[in-house]
Amino acid sequence: xxxxxxxxxxxxxxxxxxxxxxxxxxxxxxxxxxxxxxxxxxxxxxxxxxxxxxxxxxxxxxxxxxxxxxxxxxxxxxxxxxxxxxxxxxxxxxxxxxxxxxxxxxxxxxxxxxxxxxxxxxxxxxxxxxxxxxxxxxxxxxxxxxxxxxxxxxxxxxxxxxxxxxxxxxxxxxxxxxxxxxxxxxxxxxxxxxxxxxxxxxxxxxxxxxxxxxxxxxxxxxxxxxxxxxxxxxxxxxxxxxxxxxxxxxxxxxxxxxxxxxxxxxxxxxxxxxxxxxxxxxxxxxxxxxxxxxxxxxxxxxxxxxxxxxxxxxxxxxxxxxxxxxxxxxxxxxxxxxxxxxxxxxxxxxxxxxxxxxxxxxxxxxxxxxxxxxxxxxxxxxxxxxxxxxxxxxxxxxxxxxxxxxxxxxxxxxxxxxxxxxxxxx
RNA sequence: GGAGGCGUCGCCUAGUCGGUCUAUGGCGCCCGCCUGCUAAGCGGGUUGGGGUCUCAAAACCCCUCGCGAGUUCGAAUCUCGCCGCCUCCGCCA
Numbered sequence: 001x002x003x004x005x006x007x008x009x010x011x012x013x014x015x016x017x018x019x020x021x022x023x024x025x026x027x028x029x030x031x032x033x034x035x036x037x038x039x040x041x042x043x044x045x046x047x048x049x050x051x052x053x054x055x056x057x058x059x060x061x062x063x064x065x066x067x068x069x070x071x072x073x074x075x076x077x078x079x080x081x082x083x084x085x086x087x088x089x090x091x092x093x094x095x096x097x098x099x100x101x102x103x104x105x106x107x108x109x110x111x112x113x114x115x116x117x118x119x120x121x122x123x124x125x126x127x128x129x130x131x132x133x134x135x136x137x138x139x140x141x142x143x144x145x146x147x148x149x150x151x152x153x154x155x156x157x158x159x160x161x162x163x164x165x166x167x168x169x170x171x172x173x174x175x176x177x178x179x180x181x182x183x184x185x186x187x188x189x190x191x192x193x194x195x196x197x198x199x200x201x202x203x204x205x206x207x208x209x210x211x212x213x214x215x216x217x218x219x220x221x222x223x224x225x226x227x228x229x230x231x232x233x234x235x236x237x238x239x240x241x242x243x244x245x246x247x248x249x250x251x252x253x254x255x256x257x258x259x260x261x262x263x264x265x266x267x268x269x270x271x272x273x274x275x276x277x278x279x280x281x282x283x284x285x286x287x288x289x290x291x292x293x294x295x296x297x298x299x300x301x302x303x304x305x306x307x308x309x310x311x312x313x314x315x316x317x318x319x320x321x322x323x324x325x326x327x328x329x330x331x332x333x334x335x336x337x338x339x340x341x342x343x344x345x346x347x348x349x350x351x352x353x354x355x356x357x358x359x360x361x362x363x364x365x366x367x368x369x370x371x372x373x374x375x376x377x378x379x380x381x382x383x384x385x386x387x388x389x390x391x392x393x394x395x396x397x398x399x400x401x402x403x404x405x406x407x408x409x410x411x412x413x414x415x416x417x418x419x420x421x422x423x424x425x426x
Numbered sequence: 427g428g429a430g431g432c433g434u435c436g437c438c439u440a441g442u443c444g445g446u447c448u449a450u451g452g453c454g455c456c457c458g459c460c461u462g463c464u465a466a467g468c469g470g471g472u473u474g475g476g477g478u479c480u481c482a483a484a485a486c487c488c489c490u491c492g493c494g495a496g497u498u499c500g501a502a503u504c505u506c507g508c509c510g511c512c513u514c515c516g517c518c519a
Contacts, residue, residue: 057448060446074500078500366475
């Protein structure tokens with residue numbers, strides 16, 4: 001949710017943002033009307049309530065006939081107050097229902113367009129020339145099966161399609177990534193956190209995942225709880241309803257959790273292997289900072305993502321996500337795509353969003369500084385999503401003999417091992 | 427899962443058989459006095475949040491005793507539901 005005052009002070013800005021998202025512009029006028037109705041109701045209520053309080057104090061002191069007379073008046077007033085209260089409740093509910101259906105206000109410099117408009121900011125590293133190396137490119141699953149790293153068949157047996165089991169070298173590779181990512185997070189000043197993957201509706205709602213993304217979220221009916229699709233949810237809800245001292249900002253957290261996604265809209269996309277799955281583990285970066293620092297923090301998060309991926313020897317592209325393809329909570333989003341040789345194209349590995357005050361307002365997270373209390377900004381970014389990173393490593397570092405060279409930075413976490421060898425070679 | 431207890435202003439705490447509670451006291455914090463410095467002492471101030479108005483300050487209004495609903499003219503106080511915490515039992519990694 002953006003600042004409700006914006007509807008009064010700068011409705012055109014809201015209209016422009018809605019239009020660029022490809023969402024309803026009429027909603028702005030509905031919001032303005034609902035806001036006026038709400039304020040009128042509050043005014044009426046406050047007047048009556050003040051009168052009731054004054055009378056109440058008189059009743060407390062009065063005696064006999066005087067008291068009886070006052071009681072008669074105050075009784076009447078009581079009904080009016082209740083009616084006004086109901087009016088306020090209704091008007092507020094209507095107003096906030098509209099407010100919640102708005103997406104965040106997009107930052108002006110975000111490029112226009114939709115899902116298919118890719119704005120590549122930069123390309124780092126270069127895909128290997130496999131043909132020149134005399135290698136017939138294999139996809140990650142083929143490579144992994146030869147290594148004994150992934151078992152899709154048994155994953156499906158246990159849990160169904162889009163589930164996997166990481167075995168032997170696959171499991172070791174994930175643990176190496178977990179350790180390496182943690183060391184980078186600490187190096188960049190993040191505070192490590194292990195957060196719940198199962199959360200209350202308020203956490204899901206506050207982070208904006210029950211809007212357009214609701215179909216992708218697992219819900220546990222019996223307990224009315226949700227499985228998170230990212231640790232972002234838990235890290236954002238961590239400080240909900242709190243007022244943070246500005247001196248303690250920015251707060252940079254690195255949260256690790258499993259992530260669960262229904263992938264409801266994904267139809268037959270990426271059905272092979274572990275590129276798109278219902279469950280994976282992830283290190284997520286999360287920042288609470290003053291709104292004026294948000295864009296600078298966003299650049300830092302992007303920088304850490306670039307550094308992490310390139311340090312694994314992955315060729316990447318950095319994208320400035322177009323206005324029409326932003327999630328409802330993001331004011332700007334950068335994605336890092338890594339080259340996937342078997343597909344001959346770059347695919348999303350990490351994503352970082354500047355949510356400005358959107359989530360903070362919904363979750364009641366604020367900051368206190370010399371200017372008083374005000375909402376702060378939240379940002380999130382993938383540090384390492386295990387499965388996709390594994391896909392990219394296996395494919396980009398595959399060798400003609402079926403082995404995979406382990407990126408140097410991961411070797412310390414694999415006992416110094418330099419490559420994964422296919423089972424048949426052992 | 428069963429039984430019991432508890433949830434008040436940053437922290438501790440008084441109040442809890444309904445009515446100036448516009449919530450007590452202490453700690454902490456802020457201002458002033460005193461003091462060679464420090465410490466101590468003395469006096470005063472201090473719940474928080476939202477809003478109206480204003481250049482600003484001041485002022486004013488509403489909400490706030492875990493959350494919500496109910497009873498009542500009136501709820502920190504009574505009733506119900508929920509949430510959280512603690513203790514004991516059961517179960518369990």
